[in-house]
Each structure stands twice: as structure tokens, then as C-alpha cells.
Amino acid sequence: MNTTREDSPAYLEKKRFFDSLMTVYGRKTVFEALQDPATYLYRLHLAKSNKPAEILTDIICLAEQKGAEIIYHDRQALSRISKNSAQDQGVAADLQLRGYQHYDKFLQDNRQQKYNLIALDGVHNPQNLGMIIRSACAGNIDGILLPQKGNAQIDPLVIKASAGTVFRAPLLRCKDLTEALMDFKQKGAIVCALSSHATTELKKFSPEKACIYVLGNETEGVSHAVQKLCDESVKIPMNNGVESLNVAVTAALIAFR
């Protein structure tokens, strides 16, 4: 049996493992991530050019305690790993987080459940993304469907705004949001857009099935392509002529309904 074949169980398992890793960078970020006992560290990447620093000693010590591989790279190679040489500070880490998985896996495991998800369709502001993760993690949300493109990337700003909850939040990775939503719909879930133009109020909306609440871009709202897939559209009524709520506030109101 040739284990390099793309449909072989060994290949798929390996792919699933690498897909489950999240690479974070920045000294404080990596240090905080490693302090969480539930964070599994696969590899710690360090720039050979790093000068000695207390926080680096602490990071290496934590990595050794977790039994992780520690690799030293030249500056350019590290940049390719962190994908952000301006902010990585010579440190990156491949983490396996307890809540981070491909949405496929979630769908398999929760086929019959009446879950509630939040899907993000163009949330660009890192602080908003971090706050959404924090509120969803604290509230009654079973997963945050996060497309790889089109939203803020999980960077130190996001991690800070999440108050570190990104390391334990149920994050469901997908490539393309419309594809993922179609998969969820096929398995019986309802897709519901938040929109100030909707007629139904969030408070009066109580779906009988699993539901995915889609939050759109800070300025543009939910994209046209995603809107077309939505079964429902709900609004949050506002006083004093206020036209919209911050997207992270909207997420919190859904998470704590």
C-alpha cells in the first residue's frame, strides 16, 4: 500500500493532523498560548538571529516541558512560516488547539444535534474578530465558522482582543464560506443572516433546527453570494435612530440569547 496516495487513510490522517494546526507568532502571544495546559505544541520555530531574552528562555522551557520539537531557522525561513515577518519577533508556534477543527469533522460529530453556530463573512477588524471569539466562547455558541480568507487573520491583535479565548474557542475552519454553508444546509441546518433590513426580530426567531447565524462585514454587511444561501434574515431593533450595532456586539447578543 502506498501511503502517499491522496486517498489513503494514512495520507488523510496526516492531512487532518496538519489541518488541525494553527500557527501563531509573536513572543507574548506564543508565551501565553503555551501557558495553557490544554494547548498541544507540535513545533516551536525560532529565528537563529534572536538575541537572548527572558521571554525566549521561558518559551523554550515551556516547549521542552510539552515535549515539542524546537527548530531554528534563518530569518527568511521563519518569515515564510509566520507569514508576518514584521510582527513575528523571531518566534512562531504550530499549535493544536482543543477547539480548532475543520467544519467537516464538526458536521460528522453533530449530525443530529440542534447546534447554534456563528459564521463570519468578512469581519475585517481584528478587535471585532477577537471580541466575537471571546463572546461566542463564553456564550451558547457551538462553533464559529471561520473562512480562511476574507476575515481578519488570527494575529496577536485578535488573540489579545479575544482575551486568550482563541486557544480554547470552538473554531471551525473552512476554505470558502458558501461551500461550507451549502454542506451545512444539506445536513439540515438553517442559515440565517443578521441584517438591519430584515423584518423578523432576533428575539422572536426560534428555529427548530440547527442554525448558523451569519455576521457580515462591518460596513457592507453580509455578501451577496452568502445572502442568496440564507433561509432567514433577522434584525435587532434599535432606538434613537441608531442604524447598526458593532458586529461583535451583535455576536454577543446572539451568543447570550
Added chain:
Amino acid sequence: MNTTREDSPAYLEKKRFFDSLMTVYGRKTVFEALQDPATYLYRLHLAKSNKPAEILTDIICLAEQKGAEIIYHDRQALSRISKNSAQDQGVAADLQLRGYQHYDKFLQDNRQQKYNLIALDGVHNPQNLGMIIRSACAGNIDGILLPQKGNAQIDPLVIKASAGTVFRAPLLRCKDLTEALMDFKQKGAIVCALSSHATTELKKFSPEKACIYVLGNETEGVSHAVQKLCDESVKIPMNNGVESLNVAVTAALIAFR
């Protein structure tokens, strides 16, 4: 009758008028504030050193339409008015906002009402303050009790995060929060702190009287002096071991109960 006497009706009226003014600064901020037809502009202050610019022409035009006094100052005098020479960009405006008043006035007008207020006890982050104002203005909150010291000042960052709602939000000014809270208590209101250590859940708390919900500092929570005045303390239960919510998220959950 000597109208300069500090207890004369004319003096008190004049004081009430000047107390009702909010001075904002920064070109974009002032421009946006003046675009709201409900904003009354008392005085526009400009630095003599300003070079011609389109936005300045627009600001002057709006000020003239509003029949306001326009005063040109040397740079130092303008700094004393804006209290932020680094960010005023040579422009400041004394505004009378529809929702901005001293808490005394609110107490007088709402003696028998079952109002809900949010009081801020050390919210330092301008973005949090702006978001709190936006959510409270959109939700079911009758006023935001904002002490002059100890919280972020209303600056361009706050105004931006408030999405401009600061110009219409019900802001109740006070000098000292403990003094104001004692006044409210004396008039029959309940004071309730938000605290993760509380035993009562926010959802299960339904006061029969007017209520002031106190939100504390982002790190420290409600101050000791204010805690001593609180009749109640409520929490928002959280999942996944999350220890706290962002203060602006907490405000939104109160505003949209």
C-alpha cells in the same frame, strides 16, 4: 439684583447652559458633529495658523448655517480650549447635544420613572467607551452616567467607536460617581454592580424600581468605593472557563435584555 451672585437664577441658568456644552476637537469629528441637524453649535474655535483646507471651508460653512460664533485663536489659546493640542488639528467646537445633560436635570425630570441607567466606573479604553455609548443609545437604556474623571475622555477615538451616536446618546454628566449614585439612591433607585463574583444572574434580576447598572474598569472591575454603595451585584454566566466579558459586550447585554 446682582446677577453675578452664585445663587441668582440668572447665574444658575448661565451655569446650566455652559455645563450643557461639550467641547469636541479634530477636523473630521467637528465636521461630522455639525452635519447632524439636531446639534446646536455655540462656538467654533479655529487656530489662526490653520492653512486653507476643504474640510475647514465646509466646517465654517456649517457653522455659519447654524448661526454660531466663530473665533480665531493663536495656537496656545486653542490648545487650552481643546485640552489636546496633539490631536485638535486647529479646530474645536462647543456643542450643545440633545442627550447631554447634568444628572441633576435627569433626576428632576424622571423622579417617578422606572428608568434603567448604565454608570461607568473607570472604563479607560476609548473604543470600549464608544461601543458602550453606541449600544446603550440603540438599546433600552435611559442614560449613561459618565463621571468627568476616571473614564476615557470623549475624544475622536471614542466618537468613532460610537459610530457618531455620542451626539445623540443620553449622556448624564457627573463630577464624582459615588456622589451621583448616592443622590440616585436617595431618590429611590437601586444600584447594581456587574461582577463575575456575584451569585445572582443578570437574566434573573428584575428590579421593581429604577436601576443603575455599574460597569467597572476593564481589569479591576467596580471600584471599592462604588461597590460599597451597591444594593445588588449580578453576573453573566459563562461557558468554557471564560473568566470575563468585554465591558462593552456586557453593556450591550444589559441594554438589550
